[in-house]
Amino acid sequence: MSIIYPGAAQIDEAAALLDAGELVAFPTETVYGLGGDAENPEAIARIYAAKGRPANHPVIVHLAPAGDPAYWVQALSADALKLIDTFWPGPLTLILKRASHIPSAVSGGQDSVGIRCPSHPVAQSLLTAFSARRGGHGGVAGPSANRFGHVSPTTAQHVRDEFGSAVHVLDGGAADVGIESTILDLSRGFPALLRPGHVSPQAIADVLGVAPRLPDGTDATAPRASGTLKAHYAPRTPLALLPFDAIAPLLAAHGEGSEKKIALVARKSSAGEWASAPNVHFIAAPEDPQSYARDLYGLLRALDRANVERILIEKLPESIEWIAVNDRLGRAAAAFEAQE
Known part of the structure; x- marks a missing residue:
């Protein structure tokens, strides 16, 4: 429209x-x-x-x-x-x-x-x-x-x-x-x-003609800038960013009789049978960085409305192409790390 x-x-x-x-x-x-x-x-x-x-x-x-x-x-x-x-x-x-x-x-x-x-x-x-x-x-x-x-x-x-x-x-x-x-x-x-x-x-x-210095947490003289606090961009629902081999046991431990589902954002190739599990609210992760970035915030807001217990997001590649999306997801997850 x-x-x-x-x-x-x-x-x-x-x-x-x-x-x-x-x-x-x-x-x-x-x-x-x-x-x-x-x-x-x-x-x-x-x-x-x-x-x-x-x-x-x-x-x-x-x-x-x-x-x-x-x-x-x-x-x-x-x-x-x-x-x-x-x-x-x-x-x-x-x-x-x-x-x-x-x-x-x-x-x-x-x-x-x-x-x-x-x-x-x-x-x-x-x-x-x-x-x-x-x-x-x-x-x-x-x-x-x-x-x-x-x-x-x-x-x-x-x-x-x-x-x-x-x-x-x-x-x-x-x-x-x-x-x-x-x-x-x-x-x-x-x-x-x-x-x-x-x-x-x-x-x-x-x-x-020269590469910019990348953020690595050691630039003590850098000016403060918007959106650079450790915890930022967070939904209200607890969120964790993990490799899929660390996510699967958490899904397995979440019984089908639980009051709320767990949200899973992952590649279809990773999710396997969990994509259709009754205790999982599955969202197929976009495959390319630009699509992931465009959809990310709308996705997180939708999951806040979905009444899920927790959001588990599959960790992305550490390549330079994914640096921006990784930055936003890392800061969103950091908002809940102290609660783990």
């Missing part, structure tokens, strides 16, 4: 709300964002309050296609310009030194700022309309439109499920990418991947 995008009047209404310091949830190609005026500390505070987000956890500034990224940063490096020319509009966030006139609230008090230009047409229309109200320099701070630490929304209904009528929502259909943007830090003189996403390390290396 095709989505009818918001018209000019709806876009202008949403831009006026942003201009007045209110919040607007809007679609991007990655996930839905909870937007507020990036230069209004009170609006930024409303974002943090609505999400229950720690005040030191930065948000990303979203810019219109014709926006000026140089307005937001101290300087645009040659590397930044190359990446902008190649990947914007698109799911790549760049971390650079923040311009002095940009409020530190948007950066969680740091001297850096994350900026990106989304490719979704509704996001672009909203950002363009809002920027026009600000002399061409308007930017929208927009973390994912969900309660902090929980599963990100990839449809307008997901946002409504989180916030009800408390937040104005622009409906742009289901997100194409399905997981948050790649975050690349350029604020320290070398490229460092802080959060993997649709734009791969290899694609970045192809543009820059």
Whole structure:
């Protein structure tokens, strides 16, 4: 079913709300964002309050296609310009030194700022309309439109499920990418991947001529960035990420007479007879990284509604192609590791 995008009047209404310091949830190609005026500390505070987000956890500034990224940063490096020319509009966030006139609230008090230009047409229309109200320099701070630490929304209904009528929502259909943007830090003189996403390390290396430093938990000087806490992106139902040979005994121990089923997300080739077991709610895992990423958050939200006792997910290959999905699943599982 095709989505009818918001018209000019709806876009202008949403831009006026942003201009007045209110919040607007809007679609991007990655996930839905909870937007507020990036230069209004009170609006930024409303974002943090609505999400229950720690005040030191930065948000990303979203810019219109014709926006000026140089307005937001101290300087645009040659590397930044190359990446902008190649990947914007698109799911790549760049971390650079923040311009002095940009409020530190948007950066969680740091001297850096994350900026990106989304490719979704509704996001672009909203950002363009809002920027026009600000002399061409308007930017929208927009973390994912969900309660902090929980599963990100990839449809307008997901946002409504989180916030009800408390937040104005622009409906742009289901997100194409399905997981948050790649975050690349350029604020320290070398490229460092802080959060993997649709734009791969290899694609970045192809543009820059040097591979970005990959996140390994040892980069003590890295700026804080959205979605990089150990536990994040978690459903409300307990979730474990395990090799299938560790999952099978757990399924076997879960009797058919149990009140609730156990959810199993695995490849069909791995699941075997468990795919049709009466005590198992089976979901066939997508076979390729892009499809898995696009379906992941919707799948987790659906499993929260399925009234299952637990979610068991088959561990994925450790190859670079799966780095982004592995990142999200690992953080989701980490939210429950202390409960094991």
